[in-house]
Amino acid sequence: MAPDGSHHGYHHGNLRDAVVAGAVEAIGRSGVVALSLREVARAAGVSHTAPAHHFGDKTGVLTAVAAQGYSLLADALAAPSVRSLVDAGVAYVEFAVAHPAHFDVMFRRELLRWDDADLLREGQRARQALRAALADGGPVDEAAAWSVVHGFATLWLTGAIPDDGTDLGDDPAVAARRVLESRFG
Amino acid sequence: MAPDGSHHGYHHGNLRDAVVAGAVEAIGRSGVVALSLREVARAAGVSHTAPAHHFGDKTGVLTAVAAQGYSLLADALAAPSVRSLVDAGVAYVEFAVAHPAHFDVMFRRELLRWDDADLLREGQRARQALRAALADGGPVDEAAAWSVVHGFATLWLTGAIPDDGTDLGDDPAVAARRVLESRFG
DNA sequence: GTTGAAATCTTTGCAGTGGCTAGATTGCCG
DNA sequence: CGGCAATCTAGCCACTGCAAAGATTTCAAC
Structure with a gap:
């Protein structure tokens, strides 16, 4: 250099x-x-x-992108401002909307190399942060909470939710909070 | 021939x-x-x-796949055995697991031609069937229900949910029903 | 310093891909 | 029977990912 x-x-x-x-x-x-x-x-x-x-190879590049994504997500979920299950869910959605490319690659398993050390480490870190933030009850509650935020983020990113006439505003974080509070408040 | x-x-x-x-x-x-x-x-x-x-072109092929997927989903959601919100959610998850290739393409907007007549028609048909089955309350409830089933299906297909130690069994329909009943029962 | 080895990046070549244009074949309808 | 439109094919081009071999730089040992 x-x-x-x-x-x-x-x-x-x-x-x-x-x-x-x-x-x-x-x-x-x-x-x-x-x-x-x-x-x-x-x-x-x-x-x-x-x-x-x-x-x-190309898979290696995408694996690096995914590892960076999981690192960012873990940090977002472990932030001090996240103090409740609803906060964690909103943070999850905010991450997805702020980093759509990462979010997309992270959950496309066939594109990644899951024996990669970085990906495994950051993936587990994000998983633990998520579990710590979501697990109020048993595995069913955890799956329910994760499913809501993941589904909401995915549908919002594809344009399915705000486009279908459901009046949820144009701010995904605000909309996600309303949805979360309706079932997990 | x-x-x-x-x-x-x-x-x-x-x-x-x-x-x-x-x-x-x-x-x-x-x-x-x-x-x-x-x-x-x-x-x-x-x-x-x-x-x-x-x-x-290639987009045209994927558009045809997506249109077929929406058609199958609409049929599944409008089946006579679907008699409640939980039934519809389970049907949604069963569709995704039974037709993972369709499900994947259907929600990748950048791969599709949304001016295609077939895709528009079947997409609207599926959307209406979903709305009819899910909408008990307002838009927030609809977004919540759709998010749960969509997120659960996506996470199950990527292997994220059954692999992380949460004991939900190996049948996605059964697991989805448990999750749905915990919040929408 | 000089030197040898390792790390880093480039060049070259190859098989495969999507899409364009032109052409070949077939069924159909008067 | 004849023409015509629909259907499918053949050849071509620019592009892609990848493997192998070469070029360049850094760096530590002496």
Whole structure:
């Protein structure tokens, strides 16, 4: 890396972060299906094989994206402002809406490499944070709470919920809180 | 088409259904991301351009799959055995588990052509059936019920719910009924 | 410093893909 | 029987992911 922080020639210096960020951006723009490693490479200013070389293959890149997503989710759920089950649910929805590309990749198991150390670690961290925030009762309550927030986030992201005439406003966090309080308040 | 029902040469006879069925099979085996029209064409015994030619392009094929999915869902929700909100929720989950490829494509908006007549019609039919079955109260209750079943189905399909130690058994319909009755019984 | 090895990134080549254009084959209806 | 539209095919192009081999830089040992 040059003294001014730029990069040129060999040894990009921060190729890993650049590729992950580029992939997240591209996925957010056109979806996972249309993701092209060569396009990401062009945006990052590296050769077209650099991403696959660094992460093994395309699955490796998506695994890194998912691991970063689980890390962000774990942090969001463990924030001090989260003080109740409803708070945790709202935080879950807010995470999904703020990071749709991560959220999409995280739950597409066939695209990920689940023997990856980072993904396993961050995934478990998020799982524990979620369980700690949601588990008031038994496994049924936990499944119910997780299902509501996950389903609400998914339906909101696809545009299914706000578009069908149900008057829930345009703020997903507010709408999610209303929904959660109606059943878990 | 030959008298014995086989097909050869030009004029397959039922290319549309063959392609849709082949696409559903391929998606169920390897996911939407890995779907290849050429692979589907080979399985159907037609030329590699036949699917795209008949449906316009790849999006057209996926749109046909989604339309078929909404049709199946609408039928499932309108079945006479569905007599309560909980029944409808269980039917929703059963549909998702029985037709995972359809379910996946149906809610990936960026892969579909929403100006397609079939998709619009079947989509609205499913939406109305769902609303009729779920709407006991206001929009908040409807969003809550839909979110639970959709989230539960999604999490079950990705393997997130039965794998995390929550003892809900191995039958998604039974587990879904327990979850639904805990909040909507 | 010099040097050798390891880490990092690039170049090249290949099989596979989606979509476009033009062409071949068939059923149909007068 | 003849033409015509519908249906499917063939060939082509740009693009993709990946493997193998090469080029460049860093870095530690001496």
